[in-house]
Amino acid sequence: MKKISKLFSSIGNYFKNFGVSLAKGDIWVKSSLVVMGAGYFARKQIINGIIMLLVEAAFIFMCIFYAAPNLAKFGTLGTVQFEQTFDPLTMTSTVNDYDNSFLILLNSIVALFIMLVFLFVYIQNIKSVYKLQQKKEEGIHINNFREDVRAMFNDRFHITLMTLPAIGVVLMNILPILVLIAVAFTNYDQAHMPPNSLFTWVGIRNFKNLFTNSVTVTFGYAFGKILVWTLIWAVLATFTTFLGGILLAKIINNKRTKLPKMWRTLFIIAIAVPQFVTLLLVRNFFADSGIVNTICSNVGITDFLKNIGLVSPNLTYIPFLTNPNWAKVMIVLINIWVGVPYQMLIATGVLMNIPEDQIECAKIDGANNFQIFWKITMPYIMFIQGPALITDFVKNINNFNVIYLLTQDVFVTSDQLLANSNAKEVDLLVTWLFRLTNEYYNYKMASVIGICVFIICAAFTLITFTRMIKGDREEVFQ
Secondary structure (H helix, E strand, C coil), X not given: CHHHHHHHHHHHHHHHHHHHHHHHCCHHHHHCCCCCCHHHHHCCCHHHHHHHHHHHHHHHHHHHHHHHHHHCCCCCCCCCCCCEEEECCCCEEEECCCCCHHHHHHHHHHHHHHHHHHHHHHHHHHHHHHHHHHHHHHXXXXXXXXXXXXXXXXXXXXXXXXXXXXXXXXXXXXXXXXXXXXXXXXXXXXXXXXXXXXXXXCCCHHHHHHCCCCCCCXXXXXXXXXXXXXXXXXXXXXXXXXXXXXXXXXXXXXXXXXXXXXXXXXXXXXXHCCHHHHHHHHHHHCCXXXXXXXXXXXXXXXXXXXXXXXXCCCCCCCCCCCCHHHHHXXXXXXXXXXXXXXXXXXXXXXXXXXXXXXXXXXXXXXXXXHHHHHHHHHHHHHHHHHHHHHHHHHHHHCCHHHHHHHHCCCCCCCCHHHHHCCCCCCCCHHHHHHHHHHCCCCHHHHHHHHHHHHHHHHHHHHHHHHHHCCCCCXXXXX
């Protein structure tokens, strides 16, 4: 709550400073409301004034020829349906001037975002020319354009460095998220596919469907089951590879281990093989007619599992990747094999930097190896790798490769309610989202699920990072 109040306070102060600048500014500051470069021209900053004039002219041009035509149709997302007419005399087809709902939506969001950015530049321009007025009144030197450019590579170099990454974040993250949110409030699906068809706004109907479970709409049932499995998978996938990597690193780095470099190299080779190749090979190994099932059948493991009830009596194989329960267990185990080598390398670097004096003091005090590991090694590793562990958890929530490559074209759902929602028992939210878009073109529900995934990941990240960096723990490990 304190952070939220600080945020609103900062926003309030931002607009308050704008009001003060406008109220106390001279005629040139007020003229900048109409001509953005006026304040700079009055302070003999000609190049800055020209830049502001060009920005204002470009914005006006954008509003007239780009924003206005799209925003005029934003409320309906288009009304003119695609039509193609064939002329038998000329043997040609003509297409009418139709509306493309998706382009209208995309261009409108881009236009609104540009307007928001321009509003920020517009306000900042007023505040900047007011600061120039204050400097002139106080007799302080006002930088010319060359000095401003020099400052961008000296005093304000951090701003220069952050410009390109900020633009990249806007283009690659913020705008796609805004489009995703907008699509969630439309009926964009296979029956309303641009450019041949139009789609329109439907309000919060898609969100209601996601939490509805009825005879015709089973998304609520599917979302509940898949959300639970996604969180269970994320916890298991994160901590099994994390602990496995630490234990493997401890074993390899142990003085009693022979040829540690060889063992470390073997696991590094496992990393060098592309993950999708490994997963596809493993999928074939554990297929119903794969080599693992052949071996299990020959040595009697399949019959033993039948006798204890883990395999159905009418099957001649172990359903490693075709039974929901077996598949989930196998997915976690295979992910351990894929993920442990990465964690082993990270843990090796961390273990090599544990203060030796702490370990020696613990041995002098009579601590055994387990106590040293639990009281010294693990707290140090958690302190160093805590943020990475959070990142791994969020990454596993969106771990598309392992689930999709191991089960695609192999696993067939036996749950009709899940099938009605185009989902499978082994799906994560992200693979369900992919299947809805790539196979069934249900973009509206995929967007709703995408928003839910974003909220879950953002909330978990913010909460855990806030708690993890709270306080000063560096002194404990120095």
